[in-house]
Amino acid sequence: MTKCVVLGVLDNGIAGLAPDALALLKQADVVIGGTRVLELFAAELQSGAETFDLTGHLKDVPMRIEQALAKQQTVVVLATGDPLCHGIANYLKKKVGLSKLDIRPNVSALQLACARVGVSWQDAYICSVHTKDAGEWAENPSKEHGLYPLFKACMQHRKIITFTSPENNPARIARMLVAEAMADDFEMIVAENLLQDDERIVADVPVSALAEQDFADLNMVILERKEKLKKPVLFGHEDASFNQRKPEKGLITKREVRAVSLAHMQLKANSIVWDIGAGSGSVGLEAARLCPNGWVYAIEKNEADYEIARSNQVQMDIHHYTLVNAKAPECLDAWPDPDAVFVGGSGGELAALIQLIVSRLNEGGHLVMNFVTIENLTAAVEALKAMDVSWSITQMQVSRSKPILHMHRMAAENPVWIVTVEKIATDKHG
Numbered sequence: 001m002t003k004c005v006v007l008g009v010l011d012n013g014i015a016g017l018a019p020d021a022l023a024l025l026k027q028a029d030v031v032i033g034g035t036r037v038l039e040l041f042a043a044e045l046q047s048g049a050e051t052f053d054l055t056g057h058l059k060d061v062p063m064r065i066e067q068a069l070a071k072q073q074t075v076v077v078l079a080t081g082d083p084l085c086h087g088i089a090n091y092l093k094k095k096v097g098l099s100k101l102d103i104r105p106n107v108s109a110l111q112l113a114c115a116r117v118g119v120s121w122q123d124a125y126i127c128s129v130h131t132k133d134a135g136e137w138a139e140n141p142s143k144e145h146g147l148y149p150l151f152k153a154c155m156q157h158r159k160i161i162t163f164t165s166p167e168n169n170p171a172r173i174a175r176m177l178v179a180e181a182m183a184d185d186f187e188m189i190v191a192e193n194l195l196q197d198d199e200r201i202v203a204d205v206p207v208s209a210l211a212e213q214d215f216a217d218l219n220m221v222i223l224e225r226k227e228k229l230k231k232p233v234l235f236g237h238e239d240a241s242f243n244q245r246k247p248e249k250g251l252i253t254k255r256e257v258r259a260v261s262l263a264h265m266q267l268k269a270n271s272i273v274w275d276i277g278a279g280s281g282s283v284g285l286e287a288a289r290l291c292p293n294g295w296v297y298a299i300e301k302n303e304a305d306y307e308i309a310r311s312n313q314v315q316m317d318i319h320h321y322t323l324v325n326a327k328a329p330e331c332l333d334a335w336p337d338p339d340a341v342f343v344g345g346s347g348g349e350l351a352a353l354i355q356l357i358v359s360r361l362n363e364g365g366h367l368v369m370n371f372v373t374i375e376n377l378t379a380a381v382e383a384l385k386a387m388d389v390s391w392s393i394t395q396m397q398v399s400r401s402k403p404i405l406h407m408h409r410m411a412a413e414n415p416v417w418i419v420t421v422e423k424i425a426t427d428k429h430g
Contacts, residue, residue, distance in 0.1 A: 001099075004065045005076045006083045006092060008106030011218065012195040013040050021104055025076055030068040032061060033078030041078065054088075061088075062095035069100060082108040086128040086163050110161045113191035113220035116201055124222075125157040133167035137176035142336065143272075143295045143320070147176050154182060155319055156292060158225045166217040170202075173221055174211035180319050183207040185225055192219035232316070235262055235286040242280045243311045245304060252280045253344060253370060256398045257416050262286060264368045264394070264420040265340040270294045272336050272362075276328045276353070277301075277344040281309030284342065288318045295320050297335045301327035329356055337362050343369040350376060351383040358389055358423060367421040377417045384421065394418040 005024050010016030017025070025031070025044055032052045033041075045051070054061050061077070068075040082105040083089035089103050114121045127149045134146035141148070146168050153160045154177070164170060170190045177183045183206070190202040193216050202210070236259055245251045253261065261283060267273070271291045275284030275298035284298040298321065300306040306325040313321055324331050329352075337360050343353070357367050371377040377393075384391045395417055399410040 002069055002072055002074065003100055003102040004069060004092070004096065005074075006089050006101055006103045007076050007078055008081050008083050008087075008104060009037060009041065009078050010081065010106055010112075010195055011040070011193070014044060016106060016195065021106075024074075024104075025078075027074060028076040029073035030064070030075040031078065032064060032075065037078045037080065058088075058091070062092065065092070065096055065100070080109065081106055081111075085110065085126065086130065109163070109194060109220050112194045113189075113222060114161070116191055116194070117189055117203060117222065119159075119189070119222055119224070121161060124159040124161045125153050126161050127153050128163040129168040129173070130163050130165040131168065133165075136172065137179050139179070142322075143293075144336070147173065151176060151180070152293060152320070154186070154223065156229075158229055160223040162221045162223070164219055164221055169217075170215045170219060170221050171211055171213055174207045177207050178211050181314075182319070183211075185227070186223045187226060189222040189224075190215060190219055191222070192216040194218070194220070230317075232289065234289045235259065237282070237286065239282075242282050243308050243315065244280050245308060251305065253283050254398065254413060254416075256413075257370060257396055257418070258283055258286065260394065260396060261342060261368050261370060261418055262290065264366060264418060265342060266366050267291055267340055268294070271339040273297070274332070274335065274338045274341040274357070275299070275344070276341065276357075278309045278323065279305055279344055281312045281323070283344060284309075284323075285312055285316050285318055285321065287340070287342070288321045289316075292320075294339075295322065295336075297338075298323045299326055299328050299331055301325070328353060332356065332360070339365045341365070341367045343367070350379045354380065354383045354421075355387070358387060358421065361421075361423045363423055363425040365423050367423075369419040369421075371417045371419065372414055377419070380419050384419075389421050390424055391419060391421045394420070 007021055014022055026046055028049055030050045031045055032054055035053050035055045038051055038053060052064050065075055079087045083103055085108045092101060110121060129147055129150050131146040137147055150162050186207060188207050188210055193199045236255060239252055239255055242252055267287060267290045269291060270293040272294055273287045273296045275296060278284055278298040278300040284296045288296040300309055303325055309323055339362050341357050361367060369380055395415060397415045398413045401408045402411040
């Protein structure tokens with residue numbers, strides 16, 4: 001059976017190819033590759049060989065391969081380095097099938113970059129920002145941004161190696177780290193134009209300085225943390241560990257209620273969470289710790305509380321968290337649909353807010369609301385009765401020990417009603 005050869009090549013041309021790989025290329029009837037790679041190997045192709053430039057036409061490549069194989073033509077796809085390391089081979093495997101492919105890897109660009117600077121890569125997290133241009137890392141970014149995979153990796157890993165693009169280049173990466181106050185956490189190395197005459201290694205330069213430099217389009221970025229990653233508590237922080245409003249300290253969802261509310265939200269690692277009426281930010285910030293691959297969007301109308309929530313975000317070193325100073329439902333239309341929503345404050349428009357949230361909630365998602373007044377609880381229940389949703393109420397009455405002379409007594413906290421709404425997935429009906 002004739003197979004399509006997916007051939008890993010390097011930027012030093014035929015010098016980077018083994019004799020058998022070069023022979024396959026010279027005998028190919030059809031050669032597929034990007035503009036730069038086709039130009040690099042043009043002199044090695046046999047007379048009459050058909051070429052197809054995949055730049056901007058990736059979705060057409062599987063069809064061209066199938067057509068060539070049907071005609072019993074030998075077809076070679078030129079891929080940079082290791083085709084299975086953020087390369088085209090994974091895409092072709094899904095579209096054409098592994099049985100029709102003969103994958104011939106070469107040294108990966110990441111291996112070359114690490115070799116140049118003496119950095120081991122077996123313990124590194126490998127990612128790519130070689131995506132469409134999503135612009136600069138904004139003040140209120142989202143997980144849809146092209147730099148998000150790298151941003152997430154920076155929060156979770158000690159060593160990261162990333163494939164870049166002309167748009168998502170080292171300078172833009174450096175500016176993202178500066179914007180997120182992470183610039184001083186990393187050493188950043190840039191290896192550009194590897195195996196070419198103008199090869200350059202940029203190291204021992206502060207990230208903030210790299211943010212203003214220009215780089216060649218072909219490069220790899222290596223990021224290493226200067227210190228070990230912290231292993232923070234995920235949730236259940238003591239109330240006193242959060243900054244709170246003074247002198248009337250206590251505008252916070254208490255730890256026991258917070259824990260149960262988070263449990264009812266049914267969070268997953270990649271959940272999109274809304275925190276409405278953030279107050280001190282305790283629920284949303286702990287939700288962020290539980291959703292390392294997701295994002296939390298929080299809104300707080302009181303400016304003083306907004307600043308307190310912001311200070312708690314900085315204190316907890318949480319970055320996948322967007323906080324705005326506004327009154328819901330302002331700003332909600334700009335947020336992605338949530339998997340979980342927590343309402344700690346309603347601003348007096350509870351019924352309309354519940355309807356809006358449920359309409360936006362993803363299937364299988366959960367809305368959790370905390371109430372301390374009978375009136376707000378009643379308003380919520382009446383609104384839910386008029387909707388096609390599954391809901392329940394949990395009442396919590398917590399008592400905490402307090403010292404009294406040389407003994408301890410139990411002091412009761414105010415009761416809290418936790419209302420949980422589940423948006424039933426379609427496949428659960430009937």
